[in-house]
Amino acid sequence: xxxxxxxxxxxxxxxxxxxxxxxxxxxxxxxxxxxxxxxxxxxxxxxxxxxxxxxxxxxxxxxxxxxxxxxxxxxxxxxxxxxxxxxxxxxxxxxxxxxxxxxxxxxxxxxxxxxxxxxxxxxxxxxxxxxxxxxxxxxxxxxxxxxxxxxxxxxxxxxxxxxxxxxxxxxxxxxxxxxxxxxxxxxxxxxxxxxxxxxxxxxxxxxxxxxxxxxxxxxxxxxxxxxxxxxxxxxxxxxxxxxxxxxxxxxxxxxxxxxxxxxxxxxxxxxxxxxxxxxxxxxxxxxxxxxxxxxxxxxxxxxxxxxxxxxxxxxxxxxxxxxxxxxxxxxxxxxxxxxxxxxxxxxxxxxxxxxxxxxxxxxxxxxxxxxxxxxxxxxxxxxxxxxxxxxxxxxxxxxxxxxxxxxxxxxxxxxxxxxxxxxxxxxxxxxxxxxxxxxxxxxxxxxxxxxxxxxx
Ligand SMILES: [Cu+2]
Numbered sequence: 001x002x003x004x005x006x007x008x009x010x011x012x013x014x015x016x017x018x019x020x021x022x023x024x025x026x027x028x029x030x031x032x033x034x035x036x037x038x039x040x041x042x043x044x045x046x047x048x049x050x051x052x053x054x055x056x057x058x059x060x061x062x063x064x065x066x067x068x069x070x071x072x073x074x075x076x077x078x079x080x081x082x083x084x085x086x087x088x089x090x091x092x093x094x095x096x097x098x099x100x101x102x103x104x105x106x107x108x109x110x111x112x113x114x115x116x117x118x119x120x121x122x123x124x125x126x127x128x129x130x131x132x133x134x135x136x137x138x139x140x141x142x143x144x145x146x147x148x149x150x151x152x153x154x155x156x157x158x159x160x161x162x163x164x165x166x167x168x169x170x171x172x173x174x175x176x177x178x179x180x181x182x183x184x185x186x187x188x189x190x191x192x193x194x195x196x197x198x199x200x201x202x203x204x205x206x207x208x209x210x211x212x213x214x215x216x217x218x219x220x221x222x223x224x225x226x227x228x229x230x231x232x233x234x235x236x237x238x239x240x241x242x243x244x245x246x247x248x249x250x251x252x253x254x255x256x257x258x259x260x261x262x263x264x265x266x267x268x269x270x271x272x273x274x275x276x277x278x279x280x281x282x283x284x285x286x287x288x289x290x291x292x293x294x295x296x297x298x299x300x301x302x303x304x305x306x307x308x309x310x311x312x313x314x315x316x317x318x319x320x321x322x323x324x325x326x327x328x329x330x331x332x333x334x335x336x337x338x339x340x341x342x343x344x345x346x347x348x349x350x351x352x353x354x355x356x357x358x359x360x361x362x363x364x365x366x367x368x369x370x371x372x373x374x375x376x377x378x379x380x381x382x383x384x385x386x387x388x389x390x391x392x393x394x395x396x397x398x399x400x401x402x403x404x405x406x407x408x409x410x411x412x413x414x415x416x417x418x419x420x421x422x423x424x425x426x427x428x429x430x431x432x433x434x435x436x437x438x439x440x441x442x443x444x445x446x447x448x449x450x451x452x453x454x455x456x
Contacts, residue, residue, distance in 0.1 A: 028057060028069040028111075030079050030125075030137065037162055038190060039197045043169040045162075047136035047195075048075055054195035055158045055216070056123070056139025063118040063143050063309075071109045075132075078102035081111060082126035083141060084256060085238045085398070085413045088113045090433025093395055094126050098364075098434050098452065102127045117309040117398075118145040119238025120156070120212040120258045130218065130442040131175040134163070134186060136195070138216045143238075145307055151262060152207040157275065157287060159253070160195070161188035161217035176446070182330045182355035184388055185219025185441035191277065193287045201287060204294030205269050210234075211261040213275075215253045219441040221389060221416065223250040224259075228273030228289070231263030232303055239398055239411035240306035250278050254391035254416040256440040262303055269293045314400050314408060316426035319377040322370050324392075326417065326439075328356040328448065331387040337362040337448070349448075356386070356439070356448035363448065369437060370453035372429035381424045384417045390444060391416050394453075395435040399425040414440055429455040 033052045037045040050056025061067055073079050080102050082094035092113040096102035103109045115121075121141040125132035140156045148154070163172045163186060180186045193199050203209065209229070215222060225247075232244035233251065237258050244262070253259055267273040273289040328334040334346040337357035344362070349355070354362040359369065372378055379402065382392050393414040401409035402424035417423045432455050439449035 026068055026070060027072050028081065029072045029074055031074040035195060037192060037195060037197065038164055038169040045164060045169045045171060047171070048132060049136050050139045054136035056137070058140055058142070058156070059123070060142045060144065061115050063146055064114065064116065066112060066114050067141070068110070068112045071103055071111060073103045073105055073107055076105055077132070078104050078127055079125050079132060079137070080109070080127045081123050083111070083113065083121065083123045085121040085258070086113065086141070087116050087396060087398065087431055090396065090431070090435070093433070093435070095395070095436055096127045098436060115141070115143045117238060118143045118307070119235055119240070119309070120214060120260050121238050122158070122214050122216065122258070124216065130186070130446045133216065133442055134175060134218050135171060140212070140214060142212065147307065149210065149262060149304070149306060150208070151210040153203065154210045154212070155201060156212040156214065157193050158214045158216050159222060159286065160192050161220040162190045162192060163188040164190050176353055178350070178353065178355070181353060181443045181447040185443040187220055188217070191220070191284070191286060198285060199287055201289050203265050203273065203289045203291055205265060205291055206294050207265045208300060209263050209265065211263060211275070212258065213253060213261065214258045215255050217255050219255060219443060221255070221391070222253045223278045224253055225250045225276045225278050226263060226273070227276055228265065228267030228271060228291070229263040230266045231261055233259055234262050234303070234306050235260035236410045237398065237412045237414060239311070240308055241410060242305060242308070244303050244305055252416060254389070254414060254440070255442070256391060256393055256414045257416070264300065265289065265291055267291045311398065311411060312428040312430050314377060314426050314428055316377055316379055316402070316408070319379045319426060321379045321381060323381050323383055324369065324451070325359055325383045326356070326386050326390055326449065327358070327360070329386040329388050332385060334362070338365070339363045340366065354448045356444050358449055358451045361451065364450040364452055368434070368454040369451040372453060372455045374432055374455055375428070375430055377426060377428050379424055379426050381422055382415070382417045383422045384419055387419050389416055389418045390449065391440040392437070393440045394427065394437050396431045396433060397427055397429070397435065399427040402426055432456055
C-alpha cells in the first residue's frame with residue numbers, strides 16, 4: 001500500500017515529468033504545417049515552420065545565457081538557421097557555404113551559442129531564404145534584461161507580408177520571378193502580425209506595454225504609427241537607445257529591423273488602440289488592442305533608458321573608409337558585373353537572374369570586401385546608385401550609423417539606404433570569423449547583393 005507520503009512523492013515525480021519533455025523540446029523542428037493566415041472564411045495556408053506554427057517557437061533566454069537548439073530538418077529542402085543580430089560565434093551563424101553546410105532534408109544540426117546582448121532578435125532560414133522565409137521559416141529570439149523595465153505586458157509582434165493566391169490561400173510559388181528580383185523585391189497582398197491577419201491583443205486603460213516589433217517580410221518597408229498608444233522608442237535592432245525617443249508621427253521598419261517601444265494605452269475603455277501601417281493611399285491597421293477598464297494601472301509619465309549592452313568604444317575619426325557601391329536593378333540596369341573572375345554583360349546576368357551588384361560583383365566574391373584585424377575600427381559607406389531602397393545587414397556585429405553631421409547615431413545591425421543616398425557606418429571588427437554583408441530584401445540578396453568581410 002502507498003502511504004500518503006509515498007503518494008505525494010509519486011505525484012511530485014509525475015508533476016515533474018514535463019521537465020523531461022521540456023529538455024527534449026530543445027529541438028527546433030523545421031516542418032510543414034497548415035495555418036489560418038488569410039482572414040477567417042478563406043482557406044488555410046500550407047506553411048513552413050519552426051515547431052508547427054508561424055512565427056516559430058518563441059525562444060527566450062536571459063542575457064548571457066546559452067541558446068541550445070537542435071535544428072531537425074523535416075522539410076523537403078536543405079536549410080540552416082541564422083540568429084539575426086546576435087553577436088554570435090562564427091560557426092553558429094547559420095550561413096551555408098560560409099559558416100556551415102546546409103542541413104540536408106532528414107538531417108540535423110546543433111546550434112549552441114551565448115546570447116551576449118539583451119534585446120529583441122529573431123531567427124530565420126538562411127538557405128534559399130527568398131523562398132524559405134516567405135514560406136514562414138522565422139521566429140522570435142528574445143533576450144531578457146537582468147532587470148527588465150516595469151511594464152504590464154511584453155508583446156512580440158512579428159510583421160510579415162504574404163503573397164497568397166486569393167482563391168486557394170496558397171503561397172504563390174513564383175519566388176524567382178525576374179520582375180520582383182529586379183524591382184522592390186517580393187511584395188505580398190496580405191500583411192500579418194504573428195502569422196494572423198488583423199489580430200487583437202486585449203489591454204486595460206493606462207496599461208504600459210512593451211511592444212517588440214520585428215519585420216520578417218521579404219522586402220516590405222513599413223512606415224508605422226500608433227493610434228491610442230503614446231510612448232517611446234527604447235531600442236533599435238535589439239540595442240537600447242541612450243535616450244528613449246518619443247514616438248511622433250511615423251517611424252520606419254525595414255526588412256529584418258526591430259524596434260522596441262514602451263507605450264501607454266491612452267485610448268478609453270471600450271475603445272480600440274492600434275498599430276497602423278501608413279501607406280500613401282491611407283494605410284491599414286496591423287494589430288488591434290481592444291481596451292477594457294484597467295485594474296490598478298495609473299498613467300506613468302517618465303521612462304528610463306533600457307540598461308545598455310556592453311558595446312565597444314567606437315573611435316572612428318581615423319578609421320579607414322571602405323566604399324560599397326550598390327548597383328543595378330530596374331531603371332539602372334547593370335552594364336556588366338563579375339561572377340567569380342568572369343565578367344558578364346548585363347544581358348547575360350539577367351538570364352542568370354542576377355540584376356544587382358555590390359562593387360561590381362553580382363555574387364558573393366571570393367575575396368572579402370573588407371579584411372579586418374581583430375579589434376580594428378572601420379567605416380563603410382554604402383553608396384546607393386540604384387533606384388530602390390536597400391536594407392544592408394552585417395552579420396556578427398552591430399555598428400554605429402554615422403549621422404549627416406558626422407556624429408554617431410544608434411547601434412544597428414541593419415541600415416536602410418534610400419535610393420540615391422550614401423550612408424556611413426562605423427564598425428569595430430571585434431568578432432573573429434567570416435561574416436556576410438548583404439541586402440535584406442531577400443530577392444535582392446539572391447540576385448546579386450551579397451558580400452562578406454573577414455575579421456582575424
Ligand atoms: Cu536590396
